[in-house]
Amino acid sequence: MSDPLTRTWLLVGGVLAVLAVTTAVGQYLRARAERGGLNPSVVNDFNLRIRAWWLMSSVLAAAFLFPLWVTVLIFGLISFWSLREFITLTPTRPGDHRALFWVFFIITPAQFVLVGMGSQMYGVYSVLIPVYAFLFIPVRVAFSGDAKRFLERTAKIQAGLMICVYCLSHAPALMSLDIPGFRSPWDRARLLFFFVVIAQFGDVMQYFWQRMAGRRIIAPTINPNRTWESFLGTLGSCSLLGAALYWATPFGPLEAVGMSAVIALMGFAGGMTMSAIKRDRGVKDYGTLVTGHGGVLDRIDSICFAAPVFFHFTRLLHAEW
Amino acid sequence: MPGYNSANRTVTSFESTDAAMLATGAHDRDMNSAASSRGSNDDAAPPTASPPQTNRFIAGFLAALARLLSGFSVRWIDSQPDTCQRVYFANHTSHLDPLVLWAALPSEVRALTRPVAAHDYWIKTWLRRYIARKVFDALLIDRENVTVKNNPIRMMLEAIGTTNSLIVFPEGHRNTADELDEFKSGLYYLAKKRPDLELIPVYIDNVNRVLPRGEFLPVPLLSCITFGAPMWLEVKEPKDSFLKRARDAVIRLREMDREE
Numbered sequence: 001m002s003d004p005l006t007r008t009w010l011l012v013g014g015v016l017a018v019l020a021v022t023t024a025v026g027q028y029l030r031a032r033a034e035r036g037g038l039n040p041s042v043v044n045d046f047n048l049r050i051r052a053w054w055l056m057s058s059v060l061a062a063a064f065l066f067p068l069w070v071t072v073l074i075f076g077l078i079s080f081w082s083l084r085e086f087i088t089l090t091p092t093r094p095g096d097h098r099a100l101f102w103v104f105f106i107i108t109p110a111q112f113v114l115v116g117m118g119s120q121m122y123g124v125y126s127v128l129i130p131v132y133a134f135l136f137i138p139v140r141v142a143f144s145g146d147a148k149r150f151l152e153r154t155a156k157i158q159a160g161l162m163i164c165v166y167c168l169s170h171a172p173a174l175m176s177l178d179i180p181g182f183r184s185p186w187d188r189a190r191l192l193f194f195f196v197v198i199a200q201f202g203d204v205m206q207y208f209w210q211r212m213a214g215r216r217i218i219a220p221t222i223n224p225n226r227t228w229e230s231f232l233g234t235l236g237s238c239s240l241l242g243a244a245l246y247w248a249t250p251f252g253p254l255e256a257v258g259m260s261a262v263i264a265l266m267g268f269a270g271g272m273t274m275s276a277i278k279r280d281r282g283v284k285d286y287g288t289l290v291t292g293h294g295g296v297l298d299r300i301d302s303i304c305f306a307a308p309v310f311f312h313f314t315r316l317l318h319a320e321w
Numbered sequence: 322m323p324g325y326n327s328a329n330r331t332v333t334s335f336e337s338t339d340a341a342m343l344a345t346g347a348h349d350r351d352m353n354s355a356a357s358s359r360g361s362n363d364d365a366a367p368p369t370a371s372p373p374q375t376n377r378f379i380a381g382f383l384a385a386l387a388r389l390l391s392g393f394s395v396r397w398i399d400s401q402p403d404t405c406q407r408v409y410f411a412n413h414t415s416h417l418d419p420l421v422l423w424a425a426l427p428s429e430v431r432a433l434t435r436p437v438a439a440h441d442y443w444i445k446t447w448l449r450r451y452i453a454r455k456v457f458d459a460l461l462i463d464r465e466n467v468t469v470k471n472n473p474i475r476m477m478l479e480a481i482g483t484t485n486s487l488i489v490f491p492e493g494h495r496n497t498a499d500e501l502d503e504f505k506s507g508l509y510y511l512a513k514k515r516p517d518l519e520l521i522p523v524y525i526d527n528v529n530r531v532l533p534r535g536e537f538l539p540v541p542l543l544s545c546i547t548f549g550a551p552m553w554l555e556v557k558e559p560k561d562s563f564l565k566r567a568r569d570a571v572i573r574l575r576e577m578d579r580e581e
Contacts, residue, residue: 080541084392084541084542084543085543087540087542088392088527088530088542088543092530094497094533094534094535094536097530097533097536097540098536098538100540101538101540104540104541
């Protein structure tokens, strides 16, 4: 198991097996829902999450097969699209137009170019958006001379940029972490793969446990599908999967459990937060906001919230910096 | 199928002499599928001028670009895309509107559909002239000095001929307010001269945020284009009530958009 290539194939094979099992469970639940007894929309959501997971896994194949910049580019495109959904949902005024142009065409590409340049640019890409874009956006909006709801508008653009671009960019950045004994391209890709698998598994598990044991709703006005039971169930299942996959990571078994729990916790938190935003805007999914679009943001909210935290924990505990 | 019964309604004031006169316009394209579906036009004089040289490749590229930039999704509610002669009328909030609506049509419909656009805007730069003439073969209307010769209704009738469709913005200008403006009467006169044309209401949502008035760089937000059920000018329907009915049809599409 010490050979990085073998470990990688084991991980990919294992994930495919887990995916196959959850897909089968999803199909079984759907059949039961069709006969009545189960809520079809919940089962449908469950299956949508599994499909997103399949999609994500195949996207991540790029991480194994191509150089770093291909993965960075793919995440950059996902980022761009989810930011599009976020800003479309957010009311802006014509005075924000120039600032938005900067956000989409200059700040977002710059962030991913910096990430693609590797860990030596960490000092730049970790402050580009939280410091420089944070200051630049209100200034640019102010220069266009529209004061109506100024703070609200700029805060919304900043939040969109932070969640959809800054946070998500930490997922491909995982591949540039310089971890002793974990430096081959296969190792690097496997860390990202581990992260995405745990986060997406958490998404699926949230629906599964909600269906199986959901009783005490955490915040009914935010999301009636998120209960304390599903929260604990998600945390537990992700920790178990993390423990089972520890050999694929630079972590020890216990550490892998802890890291997986952190990913699950942040993923759950991300789903909860995005639900609050959607509730405020009166939509159920970003996907239904504009008919016919997939709702990318609905699928990656957990990754957005978990990526920077997992990145920093891994970096602080293992990477050379 | 509400979209296909228009030929049956071509009864009252349509005369073949009109058709003959209109068919001499320079933009008839020989599209058998479109012409044969409209029996009453078959006795019109054959087209005299050669079709304009539009660039299919650039057109496809530009349509894809418009789709990418404005991220639009297309919905047809109680109607279907069709190559029969139509007038698409829509709300107008952005310079991108004609391009986006045109790009939202399937390519075989697109090839027969000409946007009606403001002359003063579309001749300003080389690129705009090129797009207007070679890509979507726009019918440019002079908004400032209307004479007998460039009367918009006459130009539209000539442009539509026996095969083409038009895209019009009956508000007459880009509207930045939330409410639709009153419609100008052009749509009414067009429908009166050619009661056989299907009038399709279209609601364009969010394109004004992609390219607001006074801006030249687009921001790639997501937009939505909704095509509604065809309507016609009723026999002896007064101008004002027809225009109100047309405007309400667009507003209804917007309400549907917001309910979902």
